[in-house]
Amino acid sequence: EISICWLRRDLRLEDNAALYEALKGPFPVLLLFIFDKNILSKLADKKDARVTFIQQTLEELNSGLQKTGTGILAKYGTPEEVWPEVLSKYNVRSVYANHDYEPAARERDDTLGEYLQSEQIAFHTFKDQVIFEKGEITKADGKPYTVFTPYFRQWQQKLNEFYIKAYPVKKYADNFFPLKGLEIPSLAEMGFEASSISFPSKDFAAKLDAYENRRDYPAADATSHIGIHLRFGTISIREAAREAVARNAQKWLSELAWRDFYMMILWHFPYTATQSFKPAYDHIKWRNEESEFEAWCQGNTGYPIVDAGMRQLNETGYMHNRVRMIVASFLTKHLLIDWRWGEAYFAEKLLDYEMASNVGGWQWACGSGNDAAPYFRIFNPELQTKKFDPESRYINRWLPAYKQQKHVLPIVEHAFARERVLKVFKEALNEN
Numbered sequence: 174e175i176s177i178c179w180l181r182r183d184l185r186l187e188d189n190a191a192l193y194e195a196l197k198g199p200f201p202v203l204l205l206f207i208f209d210k211n212i213l214s215k216l217a218d219k220k221d222a223r224v225t226f227i228q229q230t231l232e233e234l235n236s237g238l239q240k241t242g243t244g245i246l247a248k249y250g251t252p253e254e255v256w257p258e259v260l261s262k263y264n265v266r267s268v269y270a271n272h273d274y275e276p277a278a279r280e281r282d283d284t285l286g287e288y289l290q291s292e293q294i295a296f297h298t299f300k301d302q303v304i305f306e307k308g309e310i311t312k313a314d315g316k317p318y319t320v321f322t323p324y325f326r327q328w329q330q331k332l333n334e335f336y337i338k339a340y341p342v343k344k345y346a347d348n349f350f351p352l353k354g355l356e357i358p359s360l361a362e363m364g365f366e367a368s369s370i371s372f373p374s375k376d377f378a379a380k381l382d383a384y385e386n387r388r389d390y391p392a393a394d395a396t397s398h399i400g401i402h403l404r405f406g407t408i409s410i411r412e413a414a415r416e417a418v419a420r421n422a423q424k425w426l427s428e429l430a431w432r433d434f435y436m437m438i439l440w441h442f443p444y445t446a447t448q449s450f451k452p453a454y455d456h457i458k459w460r461n462e463e464s465e466f467e468a469w470c471q472g473n474t475g476y477p478i479v480d481a482g483m484r485q486l487n488e489t490g491y492m493h494n495r496v497r498m499i500v501a502s503f504l505t506k507h508l509l510i511d512w513r514w515g516e517a518y519f520a521e522k523l524l525d526y527e528m529a530s531n532v533g534g535w536q537w538a539c540g541s542g543n544d545a546a547p548y549f550r551i552f553n554p555e556l557q558t559k560k561f562d563p564e565s566r567y568i569n570r571w572l573p574a575y576k577q578q579k580h581v582l583p584i585v586e587h588a589f590a591r592e593r594v595l596k597v598f599k600e601a602l603n604e605n
């Protein structure tokens with residue numbers, strides 16, 4: 174008789190809610206990971222860096238565990254295939270996992286829950302990847318907040334040691350199910366190749382002290398880069414929050430709250446994954462000019478700050494937050510291209526891609542999302558550059574000199590684009 178702890182986006186042995194609860198329970202615990210074919214088959218790039226990251230992380234965890242006589246049972250397949258196989262091989266009495274708030278993940282977990290129930294196996298799930306989840310921060314009438322400021326006020330008030338203390342997994346480490354010889358599927362076995370992109374380190378703490386003053390300057394590179402670690406759980410959100418509280422890094426803490434906020438929005442309003450939060454915005458007559466989209470993707474718009482950002486993204490899988498806002502505004506407002514196109518491109522490229530934050534960020538930039546700002550806020554790329562990259566240090570780092578020459582014509586003229594988007598947005602929003 175055993176329990177299974179199913180790892181998904183919580184790839185760590187420390188401070189892991191489901192793992193802690195499983196180990197504390199009555200049966201020895203076997204760790205399971207599924208390289209989900211349903212997800213992997215949708216990835217166009219066979220060198221996808223995120224797949225490399227997951228595979229490497231599991232190799233490391235597994236080799237550590239093998240030294241203590243256990244390991245990770247890692248399977249390549251769909252959950253629908255893998256679960257019956259695992260249940261036929263082991264006498265599983267209960268399954269533990271951490272909550273996942275994305276629509277497809279919820280569906281997957283609901284289906285598994287029903288299946289396990291039919292097999293009379295208990296399914297226990299826990300909050301792990303956020304500080305406060307779904308219904309924990311609500312308005313007085315129990316409804317979810319849809320604007321960040323009042324949400325954050327309550328988030329801050331509620332935050333105390335209880336919510337950020339670590340789950341002491343080690344205490345129960347002798348309850349792992351002993352199993353030798355476990356191997357993680359190689360990238361090649363799954364039809365992937367190793368990416369050459371280098372991954373951000375986990376040492377984020379040193380970045381926090383100067384964060385508030387320098388975070389908005391892309392050349393300063395003064396942010397933590399822990400997005401990928403929060404995405405796959407290689408750093409616990411509670412550890413991140415504890416460090417922020419210890420250093421009184423309030424601004425950085427508020428960014429972690431934005432992450433919670435967007436996850437909660439996606440949970441309460443799953444339609445926003447593909448539709449505008451404010452429905453009227455789905456009446457906008459986007460131009461969706463493919464050649465212009467391609468120019469934007471490749472960093473060939475003739476706007477240096479936009480092009481530098483897209484090149485940083487294409488080369489490293491990362492883009493600075495200020496520049497994400499600029500390029501997103503540029504695509505949706507200057508080029509009048511549907512925010513979903515940009516969202517999909519970021520989803521393909523970002524190491525730290527997180528559906529909730531990405532959809533939230535894109536809808537914020539286009540004006541269709543959880544924000545009180547009016548749609549006529551249109552970023553002017555030149556003014557943004559003057560303010561946040563005054564010496565063009567960021568631009569020079571990412572954009573070859575010849576691309577910055579005056580003779581590279583901008584894809585669209587700013588004043589013209591501004592008038593055009595105001596007219597198109599007004600038409601769509603007024604008629605509703």
Ligand code: FAD
Nearest residue numbers: 396397398399400428432494497501525526527530531534
């Ligand atoms: P830091 O500034 O050091 O912040 C620490 C952590 O807080 C981040 O890693 C992230 O987990 C969280 N965070 C910070 N800012 C935000 C924010 N505005 N919204 C939600 N969480 C935040 N963030 C993602 O994690 N994944 C995405 O796919 C993503 N897509 C975005 C798309 C657009 C159009 C925009 C404008 C923003 C997007 N963001 C996204 C938010 C933000 O840009 C990144 O989280 C941040 O740049 C990551 O760098 P960092 O780890 O150095 O962040």
